[in-house]
Amino acid sequence: xxxxxxxxxxxxxxxxxxVVADSVLRPHxxxxxxITTLSLVKTKRPAAGPxxxxxxxxxxxxxxxxxxxxxxxxxxxxxxxFDYYAFPADCPGMAxxxxxxxxxxxxxxxxxxxDAVGDRRFRPNLVVHELEALVFAAADExxxxxxxxxxxxxxxxxxxxxxxxxxxxxxxxxxxxxxLDYCPGYVKTVDGPLAIQDLGLARLRAACPHLxxxxxxxxx
Numbered sequence: 001x002x003x004x005x006x007x008x009x010x011x012x013x014x015x016x017x018x019v020v021a022d023s024v025l026r027p028h029x030x031x032x033x034x035i036t037t038l039s040l041v042k043t044k045r046p047a048a049g050p051x052x053x054x055x056x057x058x059x060x061x062x063x064x065x066x067x068x069x070x071x072x073x074x075x076x077x078x079x080x081x082f083d084y085y086a087f088p089a090d091c092p093g094m095a096x097x098x099x100x101x102x103x104x105x106x107x108x109x110x111x112x113x114x115d116a117v118g119d120r121r122f123r124p125n126l127v128v129h130e131l132e133a134l135v136f137a138a139a140d141e142x143x144x145x146x147x148x149x150x151x152x153x154x155x156x157x158x159x160x161x162x163x164x165x166x167x168x169x170x171x172x173x174x175x176x177x178x179x180l181d182y183c184p185g186y187v188k189t190v191d192g193p194l195a196i197q198d199l200g201l202a203r204l205r206a207a208c209p210h211l212x213x214x215x216x217x218x219x220x
Contacts (some may be wrong), residue, residue, distance in 0.1 A: 006076040008218065010038040013056055017081045017131055019193040021160050028201055032218060041065055056082060059091045063117070070119050079123045084109070084132035085169040092116040102128055102166065103210060125214045128165040132175035135192040137164040137207040138199035138218055147192060165208050
């Protein structure tokens with residue numbers, strides 16, 4: 001990127017996304033010349049005391065956070081790291097998703113989110129199907145500290161699905177559900193981010209085309 005320094009803010013869904021954004025995505029974006037900040041979605045705002053953070057329950061909640069962040073005129077781009085799996089049904093685009101493949105459906109929802117916000121600085125991104133899909137891309141790296149049997153099962157799932165992002169979004173078969181089934185001791189905020197870091201962003205992007213396409217928009 002050339003020209004004036006610009007700022008991108010990442011609004012993330014939970015603690016695991018926050019760790020990956022901070023340890024993997026932020027260094028890459030800052031290497032491109034972006035000033036990068038991030039925050040978690042706020043889930044509750046009690047009358048007294050701090051807000052609770054993490055998790056998306058509905059469009060009103062996330063839309064409020066988006067609008068508040070866009071009030072900051074120093075933000076040149078606001079983007080998101082939200083899971084497509086279990087994304088709230090009341091969010092724009094969810095009710096009329098096309099019947100094509102998952103990339104078409106996710107692209108439709110992202111465009112509808114952008115239209116609903118109506119600010120050219122907002123660049124929504126949904127992770128296909130959820131952040132743990134990126135851990136499936138790092139199967140061998142995860143196996144280094146949780147065992148080769150786990151790596152073998154993840155590789156088999158990726159091969160059957162056609163890619164890490166295509167491991168499906170069923171309530172018992174989504175990537176996060178499979179990881180806990182295969183390895184009850186899996187710690188999502190530690191083990192997954194470490195494996196992704198060990199894999200490296202270049203190889204992660206090669207395995208995850210939707211992630212790669214999103215990052216390319218910051219490189220152009």
